[in-house]
Amino acid sequence: MKVSIDKTKCVVCGSCVAICPEVFEMRDDGVVDVKMEYQGVEIAEPELQEKVRQAADACPAMAIVVEE
Numbered sequence: 001m002k003v004s005i006d007k008t009k010c011v012v013c014g015s016c017v018a019i020c021p022e023v024f025e026m027r028d029d030g031v032v033d034v035k036m037e038y039q040g041v042e043i044a045e046p047e048l049q050e051k052v053r054q055a056a057d058a059c060p061a062m063a064i065v066v067e068e
């Protein structure tokens with residue numbers, strides 16, 4: 001699984017960061033993004049995958065792009 005955020009859609013609600021702080025972060029400049037270590041990287045851990053899916057489902061802007 002790979003994950004990214006469509007920043008043209010993100011409304012910076014912080015929900016994904018609250019659900020899965022391992023993968024998502026709010027930067028000092030007020031942008032929410034996938035952490036550097038997970039950008040373009042295959043996420044293999046099942047527990048982390050589940051949390052990413054939960055975050056994607058909870059995103060009010062449908063801005064989280066999950067590639068299975």
Ligand code: SF4
Nearest residue numbers: 010011013014016059
């Ligand atoms: S849950 Fe969606 S809208 Fe909210 S900060 Fe994360 S990507 Fe942006």
